[in-house]
Amino acid sequence: MTADKLALFGGTRAIPPRRASRDLVGWPVITDAERKAVLGVLDSGRYTSNSTGNGEVQLLEREWAAYVGTAHAAGIANGTAALEIALAAAGVEPGSEVLVPALSFIATAVAPVHRLVVPRFVDIDPDTFTMDPAAARAAVGPRTRAIIAVHLHGLPCDMAGLRAVADDHGLLLIEDAAQAHAAHYRGRRTGSLGDIAAFSLNVVKNLPTCGEGGLLNTDDEQTHRRILRLRQFGEDLEGRRERDYISRELAGNAKLSAMQAAFTRCQLARLDEYHAARDRNVRAMLTRLDALPGLRTPACPPDRTHAWHILRFRFDPAAMGIDGAHPGAVRAVLQRALRAEGVPVSPYQLAPLPMQRALRTREGFGGYPWLLADDRRQEEAADYPHTVAVLEDSLTLQRLHLNPNAGPVLRDWAGAFEKVWEHRDAVATAARSMVYTPAWHGPDWTSAEVPG
Ligand SMILES: *Cc1c(COP(=O)(O)O)cnc(C)c1O
Numbered sequence: 094m095t096a097d098k099l100a101l102f103g104g105t106r107a108i109p110p111r112r113a114s115r116d117l118v119g120w121p122v123i124t125d126a127e128r129k130a131v132l133g134v135l136d137s138g139r140y141t142s143n144s145t146g147n148g149e150v151q152l153l154e155r156e157w158a159a160y161v162g163t164a165h166a167a168g169i170a171n172g173t174a175a176l177e178i179a180l181a182a183a184g185v186e187p188g189s190e191v192l193v194p195a196l197s198f199i200a201t202a203v204a205p206v207h208r209l210v211v212p213r214f215v216d217i218d219p220d221t222f223t224m225d226p227a228a229a230r231a232a233v234g235p236r237t238r239a240i241i242a243v244h245l246h247g248l249p250c251d252m253a254g255l256r257a258v259a260d261d262h263g264l265l266l267i268e269d270a271a272q273a274h275a276a277h278y279r280g281r282r283t284g285s286l287g288d289i290a291a292f293s294l295n296v297v298k299n300l301p302t303c304g305e306g307g308l309l310n311t312d313d314e315q316t317h318r319r320i321l322r323l324r325q326f327g328e329d330l331e332g333r334r335e336r337d338y339i340s341r342e343l344a345g346n347a348k349l350s351a352m353q354a355a356f357t358r359c360q361l362a363r364l365d366e367y368h369a370a371r372d373r374n375v376r377a378m379l380t381r382l383d384a385l386p387g388l389r390t391p392a393c394p395p396d397r398t399h400a401w402h403i404l405r406f407r408f409d410p411a412a413m414g415i416d417g418a419h420p421g422a423v424r425a426v427l428q429r430a431l432r433a434e435g436v437p438v439s440p441y442q443l444a445p446l447p448m449q450r451a452l453r454t455r456e457g458f459g460g461y462p463w464l465l466a467d468d469r470r471q472e473e474a475a476d477y478p479h480t481v482a483v484l485e486d487s488l489t490l491q492r493l494h495l496n497p498n499a500g501p502v503l504r505d506w507a508g509a510f511e512k513v514w515e516h517r518d519a520v521a522t523a524a525r526s527m528v529y530t531p532a533w534h535g536p537d538w539t540s541a542e543v544p545g
Contacts, residue, residue, distance in 0.1 A: 165314070176201065221251070223250040445480045
């Protein structure tokens, strides 16, 4: 016997409203430790990264370097600024190119542009959702200086594959680990796998602060010193009793605040415990979902661990027994059906990054950096077939599963998926009657100003 009809079509919701209480799914988890630490900063009068000695920022930097396994770590205002500084500190010059995966958060592409570096997009591996090393190799050109390896959704990239490409072409390997704190690759932590690594401490990430923050890890002493300069107007503050007001190179202000660092230190003390609980909760859910035909749960190759920052599920209409419907239509109906049951699935990224209007128009800064590289290529979504396929046939779960107490909610979600799968025929009927158009064909994405 199948359960009641789908909530989308008037049946009872699988999950009653308000079941996902703040105790179960609130993120970040805030305890008395955070309250005490933040108030402690307020009372200390030491609010910035510039305080000498054992300020909260310096303590976080030391603890994070030790945790990741690098010689150095530096607190930065946010993850995007951390990526920009990573490029500058590593010596990626204006007019050069970096390889960026076609599926990522916009920050990965905007950071190079802000440094007048051209992002060259590379398709992903359809199972891991991270940059495909073979596609990266094919994309290397005479101006390519670095690879930005994004450990998307919390899964480390194929770093051996990317390292081989980097070594063969003399490229730097920069990690964008904003989504992958505490993940391992061949026994080493993310952040210690490339030449330099950027993390975000944004409130939604696995290692959050109460707002915005970032960190940069490197083993290289010179690079680290340059990072410290680049976050503070090009000045050298370290080892100086008094500020000398000499800007040794052009740089803005991208320091981390002490309040942010104090909050994150409390989270860092519980990072492993939370990761272990999340790992259990998520795996229990994925094991159930693996039994559903045509539902592809996130892969995790045996040489790495997954931080489970975002859970992405792909849907294979044929294996679901659905024919005559576009995967994008099936995905759209599943999104409505699952949400109606109480599962907060949503897309994460609507289009390949190069389809973002901000990049496609090549307007940049008066046409730069593309004018520097004389780059007039017209990007097409079809250049990134795996990215397109993944975007069209998948949905994600975000943030709520990060709470270590979310186990019961994930069980509810699994139950709701099972219910929707029992009603695949109703999903198929709805999907067949839908006209699917890719998001990036919509008026918000296209622009008359794209150069021909
Ligand atoms: C969040 C994120 C960033 C940017 O971090 P912010 O702290 O929000 O600036 C960069 N890259 C990826 C992959 C991210 O998910």
